[in-house]
Amino acid sequence: MATMSKTRAADVRVEGLSLELDEPGVAVGEAQRLVRDVSFGVAAGEMVGLAGESGSGKSLTASAIAGLMPSGVRRAGGTILIGAEVCPPGHRHPDVAMIFQNPMTSLNPSVRIGDQIAEAVRLRHKGTSRSAARKRAVEILEQVEVSQAASRARQYPFEFSGGMRQRAMIGIAIARDPAVLVADEPTTALDVTVQRGVMDLIDRLRTDLGLAVLLISHDLGVMSERCDRLLVMYSGELVEVGGTRQVLDQPAHPYVDGLLRCIPDRAMAAGRLQPLLGQVPPPNRWISGCRFADRCGSATPACESAPVPLAPLSPSAQGREVRCIHPLTPATAGERSAR
């Protein structure tokens, strides 16, 4: 297979990113916050999972990195670095590509798949001839494992199945020769058997092209199989960061612990379902202290009174950070499940 050689490996760094509602007449930094002080990095060739429920701000964070922020939202602070380059707000960095949950809304229904990929190639490599771009498009379709790529390239999106469309979208993404791939719920709309194939593909492209992949999902199952590290967001903040296995096997934040107990697989193992009570608070009800305090079993008055920093769990735990003043230890976690 003719894979273009990949030289520009780059990592992403997000530092202190804050997003807010774009309210006219309100000074930057003063409007309703939607995401607060998010910092993390994704190295080249690494897949990092960003998990959270709806309203956690995970998709907004992802769109900010790709420079595709929805209208009505603006950056209140923080920096995004692609390699060594600082990405100003609203700038679509050419090395960052993004794929979405619903490929049908991102594909142009009246343009052949091959032409859509070729267009992305020509946008990235100015001066590529039409025929060369077409040839490259067929190569890319082969690369994303679409069989009979040459004839498939001449088809329209409606002739593709859901999984095939997502592969075509990934094709358009890699036509940009990206260093970073932001995948926002890429398999949520797909059947499980198809989901596995698409995730395998993203995984393979990550190793083949040395992509830094940020996978946004609500599905911890998918992440546990694919991601090296896991970031969990709640109410616009990162609440727990660490190696995927560590976070999933020994969660330190009570929210992450509670969330895991809601997952049917875990509930089966535990013999009962222990739903997290209450709901995620809307942004206009966010407090400066711990936003999970009102749903938390181990909350104390100190939790709500002052902002809780994202701090290392212990000096020995490498890269393990948690935003909690009463983090769960293996001992207390056992106590909790026995309760």
Added chain:
Amino acid sequence: MSEVLLQAEGLVKEYRSSRWPAPALRTRAIDDVSLEIRAGETVGIAGESGSGKSTLIGAFCGLVRPDAGTVRLAGLPLYRGRRFQRELWRSIQLVFQDPYTSLNPAMTVAQNVAEPLLLWHREDRRDAESRARELLDQVGLSGPLVERRPTTLSGGQRQRVSIARALAVDPRLLLLDESVSALDVSIQAQILQLLMDLRAERELTQVLVSHDISVLKLFCDRVIVMQHGRIVEECAAADLEPELVSEPYTRQLLEAVPRL
């Protein structure tokens, strides 16, 4: 063993899509499906998109008229000729997938729930609404919220309202069409817990359609796996393990589910 509540025999539903001038394309959404559901049982229907699982549940509640075959509820046929017996909606209720479109936005939450009491039980407005408040309290909703319009509610709260409305007529069979699929994991767990509690309180038979095998394993006694409109596997929920199932498709499906 308890009595058979729902009995389906040889159900067929065919959809035709016109491709004029070429001959119309016929697809069998459900193809010769027969099954029995016993009173008090919780049955899951699994399958990928296009497997016919939603069409099947539609045929159980008058939303999809089958082309052939019979469905009976406690011996009574659901369809006479091609006509659904509307009175059976007193015994069969459905909770929809999308909480955002399943409540009437022009009525308050309490009025939405009172609707079946008003219309099926012919209760007067005041009785119906006070009974609706009791039902809402049972599903965990109370206070000023019940006098509001549903547009101000979250997805999980709306799904609770839908469940209260479905339970208002005290049905024998509660059909759940991907009713927890659109919800966040923690809200999904709350709703599943609610449904399991209701099952214990009332003698309620539940049928849950879902693409999520792990939800079915947790929630159901028995699971039916569908593919291309046919039932390919029928087993106890606990036996849904790749090593235990007989059908290769089921094994493939189970192996594709990501493990935590």
Added chain:
Amino acid sequence: MTELVTGALAPSASKPKASARWRVRGVSWGARLSLVFILASLAVMVLVEYLPLQDPAQQDLVNTLAPISGEHWIGTDELGRDLFSRLLWGVHTSLLAGLTAVAVAVGIGLPLGLLAGYLGGWVDQVLSRLADVVLTVPALILLLAAQTALDTSIQGQMAVLGCIFAPRVLRVIRAEALGVSTAAFVTAGRMSGASHARILLRYLLPGVRAQVVVQISYLLGLAMVVEAGISFLGIGVKPPDSSLGTLLIGASALLSSHPHVVLVPAAVLTTLILSLNVFGDSLTEQRKK
């Protein structure tokens, strides 16, 4: 039960806060001014009989084409009639005529549109094709033909105009009702035992209400233009009654010598129609949000 959920919650942050505060903030000043003007015109329409105005038909041949004065706020016309009084009576006649047309159009188009959208099938086919047929005939020709055949008053002509508008209402409401009737809550209503009539009234009608208001505001403006047009042609409102249209005919020859006689009623008519359109547009904008 497991717990009480009593909190007031917005659905999620991804659809941030469609609260009342936002909606009001989104309304433009143009739309607000338009609404004020429309309401003022409606007030004039209702109250004109009770206002201490001079007789709009009282001629004063000594004082023809008088300039603006304390006695005649915007002067008199070529027969010495008080223009201010004639203008307010003109607003009364024109709006009443427009409302007649709109009432007939909505009276026919709304129920039939709801039926077509909800029932679908052959009902929809028949009603929609009928609407198409009426829409193909130019409105003015239909109006002239009806006038020749029936020789009715302005109200009668406006009722005919309403029939001409009805298919437009039908089409819009049908499309809207079709969208609403596929929503799960309509099916849920049927399962709750609601009859078709109840579904139409309690489930679909509230869903199309906003669209009805939009249609009323557009069609009212259009009906008033048509009224002015046919009055100008001499088949609408007959002298000595005044409407905004007849005021324009009488004065059209005076445009160069006494412009205020033409410009004031023309400005009122234009502003009113513009207001109706701006208001209609702002409602449509609101619905998109």
